[in-house]
Amino acid sequence: MSAPPSADDGLSPAELARKYGLSVSGARVGLGEYIRQMWGRRHFILAFSQAKLTAQYSQAKLGQLWQVVTPLLNAAVYFFIFGLLLGGRGGMENDMYIPFLVTGVFVFTFSQASAMAGVRAISGNLGLVRALHFPRASLPISFALQQLQQLLFSMIVLVIVLLGFGHFPDFAWVLVIPALALQFVFNTGLALILARMGAKTPDLAQLLPFLLRTWMYASGVMYPLEHMLKKAGAHTWVSDVLLANPAAVYMDLMRYALINDYPSSNLPPHVWALALGWAVLIGAGGFVYFWKAEEQYGRG
Amino acid sequence: MAEQTLDKTAKADKAAKAEKADKAGGAAQAAPGQARVPTVIADDVHIVYRVNGGPKGRGSATAALSRILRRKGSPGMREVHAVRGVTFVAYRGESIGLIGSNGSGKSTLLKAVAGLLPTERGKVYTDGQPSLLGVNAALMNDLTGERNVILGGLAMGMSREQIRERYQDIVDFSGINEKGDFITLPMRTYSSGMAARLRFSIAAAKDHDVLMIDEALATGDRKFQKRSEARIRELRKDAGTVFLVSHNNKSIRDTCDRVLWLEKGELLMDGPTDEVIKAYEKETGK
Numbered sequence: 154m155s156a157p158p159s160a161d162d163g164l165s166p167a168e169l170a171r172k173y174g175l176s177v178s179g180a181r182v183g184l185g186e187y188i189r190q191m192w193g194r195r196h197f198i199l200a201f202s203q204a205k206l207t208a209q210y211s212q213a214k215l216g217q218l219w220q221v222v223t224p225l226l227n228a229a230v231y232f233f234i235f236g237l238l239l240g241g242r243g244g245m246e247n248d249m250y251i252p253f254l255v256t257g258v259f260v261f262t263f264s265q266a267s268a269m270a271g272v273r274a275i276s277g278n279l280g281l282v283r284a285l286h287f288p289r290a291s292l293p294i295s296f297a298l299q300q301l302q303q304l305l306f307s308m309i310v311l312v313i314v315l316l317g318f319g320h321f322p323d324f325a326w327v328l329v330i331p332a333l334a335l336q337f338v339f340n341t342g343l344a345l346i347l348a349r350m351g352a353k354t355p356d357l358a359q360l361l362p363f364l365l366r367t368w369m370y371a372s373g374v375m376y377p378l379e380h381m382l383k384k385a386g387a388h389t390w391v392s393d394v395l396l397a398n399p400a401a402v403y404m405d406l407m408r409y410a411l412i413n414d415y416p417s418s419n420l421p422p423h424v425w426a427l428a429l430g431w432a433v434l435i436g437a438g439g440f441v442y443f444w445k446a447e448e449q450y451g452r453g
Numbered sequence: 454m455a456e457q458t459l460d461k462t463a464k465a466d467k468a469a470k471a472e473k474a475d476k477a478g479g480a481a482q483a484a485p486g487q488a489r490v491p492t493v494i495a496d497d498v499h500i501v502y503r504v505n506g507g508p509k510g511r512g513s514a515t516a517a518l519s520r521i522l523r524r525k526g527s528p529g530m531r532e533v534h535a536v537r538g539v540t541f542v543a544y545r546g547e548s549i550g551l552i553g554s555n556g557s558g559k560s561t562l563l564k565a566v567a568g569l570l571p572t573e574r575g576k577v578y579t580d581g582q583p584s585l586l587g588v589n590a591a592l593m594n595d596l597t598g599e600r601n602v603i604l605g606g607l608a609m610g611m612s613r614e615q616i617r618e619r620y621q622d623i624v625d626f627s628g629i630n631e632k633g634d635f636i637t638l639p640m641r642t643y644s645s646g647m648a649a650r651l652r653f654s655i656a657a658a659k660d661h662d663v664l665m666i667d668e669a670l671a672t673g674d675r676k677f678q679k680r681s682e683a684r685i686r687e688l689r690k691d692a693g694t695v696f697l698v699s700h701n702n703k704s705i706r707d708t709c710d711r712v713l714w715l716e717k718g719e720l721l722m723d724g725p726t727d728e729v730i731k732a733y734e735k736e737t738g739k
Contacts, residue, residue: 161489166496169542170578173491178577179568197607204604208595211639280590283569285608286582451569 181448184441190288198291202299220306224262228255228310235375243380248318252412255314257374259307260404263300264340265365270296271344272351272358275450282451289450290443293348297341304333311411320413328410336403338432342439349443352450372400379419396421399431492663492694493543493566493583497575500536500558500565500718535561537718538575543663545580548695550709550726552702552733558718559698563665566696580693581662584609589652594641598629598651601640605655619658626684627654628677650677657684664692702730 161169169175182190191198210219232254236242242250274293275282282289315321351357373381378401382392395401402421406428409415421427536558543549551559564570567583591608592601602623606616627650629635629643640648666685689695689708699705705712705726712729714722722729 161491166494166540166542166578167576169491170494170496173580175491175494175578175580178566178579178583179571194607194610196613197604197610200604200607204593204596204600207600208593211595278590281608283564284585284590286568286584286610287608448571451571 179448181444184444187288187290187444187447191290191294194287194291197287198295198298201291201295202302205296205299206302220303221310224259224307225310227262228258228314231258231375243377245377249412249414252311252315252318252320253377253408253415254375255311256408256411257404259304259311260336260407261369261372261374261400262307263304263336264343264400264403265369266303267297267300267340267344268347268365269358269361270300271347272361274344274348275352276355276358279451289447290345290440293344293443294341297337297344300340301333301337315411320411323413325410329407332403332406332410332428335428335432336399338436339399339403342432342435342437345439345443346435349446352446368398368400371395372398372404374400374404377419393421397427399428399435402427402431490545490580491542492545492580493541494578495539495541495562495566495575496578498536498539498562498565498572498577499534499574500561500570501573502533502535502561504531504533535718536565536715539715539718539720540575541713541720541723543694543696545693547711548689548697548709550705550712551696551698551715552700552705552712552729553715553721554737557715559715560667561718562715563667563696563698566663567665579663583663583665584659584661586656586661586664586666586688592640592652592655595639597639598624598636598643601651602636602655605652606658609656609659611659623654623658626657626680627651646674646677653681657681657688661688661692663694663696664688665696665698667698702734706730 161172164172181187206220207217210216213219215222232251236247236250236254245253271293274296275289278292281292347357347361372378372395378395379392382395402424405420406424409417409420409424539558539562551562553559561570563585565572566577566579567585568577568579569585591605593604596604602620603613603616606619606623607613611619624630624636627647629647629651635643635647640651643651686708695708697705697708709726712722712724712726712733713720714729714733722732
């Protein structure tokens with residue numbers, strides 16, 4: 154273009170950019186600024202998770218009722234197989250075993266579904282990532298939040314089951330709130346870690362179901378873990394490790410909180426410290442790990 | 454009516470922009486004639502797509518397994534060098550057209566300017582946050598139009614307050630409710646034209662520093678096309694710099710004063726609209 158000669162002639166692009174205060178497009182911002190941006194997008198994160206939740210069953214005739222029916226059916230299947238056929242209940246009567254099982258299934262599903270949604274959070278939403286600006290961590294966090302809302306629906310079923318088997322609300326039920334909060338932080342961190350790994354290696358989405366199923370059987374969702382380990386004659390260190398794994402910790406805390414007369418001897422030592430430790434480690438670690446690759450998401 | 458109110462809401466942004474221009478223009482104002490403040494600088498930009506699963510070598514499962522076992526690179530990974538060393542400087546107040554045949558890298562270049570695609574080599578410097586006009590990816594077909602307006606607005610970074618303010622304008626502008634109360638129905642029940650109109654209305658509700666439009670002009674019926682062209686002109690007035698990708702030479706001639714011609718990812722020509730379009734038409738034999 155025939156522009157009038159100006160003082161800018163002969164400047165390199167980088168010098169020109171510096172002179173006019175232009176910044177590199179798509180560069181990663183600092184961690185503090187990133188958190189501030191996330192806070193600015195909190196409404197989007199919440200709206201996105203609610204939208205996903207609603208869209209899930211919008212084509213079904215029973216509609217949102219499936220939010221409650223799906224977890225109930227899940228629990229029924231596990232009751233049939235582990236409670237009746239395989240006899241893995243460790244000497245618990247139905248009035249103890251069924252609440253034990255349902256609590257376990259719901260709490261584990263919460264982590265499992267967050268992990269599955271997390272691994273596809275970026276790789277399954279490339280269109281969104283390539284079209285709009287927002288801190289990418291919004292996506293995995295939003296998916297974890299969707300699972301939290303799903304769990305709250307399941308809690309309705311859980312309360313009915315508990316009441317049905319004579320476990321009435323007592324002071325210990327208040328412990329549900331910190332237990333769930335810690336598990337949610339842990340799940341969010343897990344989703345963030347898997348989202349980064351899944352963005353780089355989409356194959357992980359195929360592998361993850363098997364890892365998660367192994368995790369489920371190793372955490373004692375449908376049987377008391379300690380009882381099974383003793384039966385199998387496992388080393389003490391094996392049972393210590395398995396009992397301290399986050400899924401087992403969060404499940405045991407929920408059972409302890411909700412089920413009357415749930416023996417506290419079933420809880421591993423320092424259980425609250427473990428629950429807090431896992432949440433802080435995976436939650437904060439996952440967030441930083443995800444942020445470190447912020448500028449790379451969206452590449453094919 | 455809808456256009457008037459949309460215009461009103463743009464005022465605050467305009468004021469902020471003017472202030473920023475004053476600040477940046479300290480040196481530029483001293484220059485004689487028109488001050489030229491750069492808003493986008495592309496410095497030797499290269500963009501490479503990595504595509505999984507492209508047919509390279511034998512595609513069978515055993516072949517893939519042996520490649521993994523031998524750890525020979527990533528199996529089946531192909532690289533597409535979409536943009537090769539593009540350099541340009543865009544100034545405030547310019548509207549720039551991007552032309553070139555299909556697959557020449559126009560849309561890819563825009564995405565890199567917007568910071569949505571990482572560059573392989575080179576850098577893009579921008580003033581403020583350039584944005585692509587479009588929210589398609591954030592909308593969900595299973596939700597009602599109403600909820601999609603809110604979701605789309607939030608995804609573009611508008612606050613709940615702003616969306617509440619503009620909600621009625623967006624709905625009116627889209628004309629969705631002209632034939633009954635469609636906004637409360639799921640978007641999957643809309644005709645393709647209606648859905649496109651709603652998408653455009655949501656996308657055009659926000660004001661942008663650097664606005665990039667990727668062939669968004671041709672949606673909806675004739676009446677809506679006229680309305681959206683007017684809205685784009687408005688957006689252009691408020692935006693610092695506008696990029697327009699189009700295969701329609703007429704709409705480029707109407708709206709742009711400078712044109713970049715991309716071919717095979719390389720910048721073939723950069724100059725005044727008439728000159729470049731003439732050369733392009735000669736080349737393509739039109």
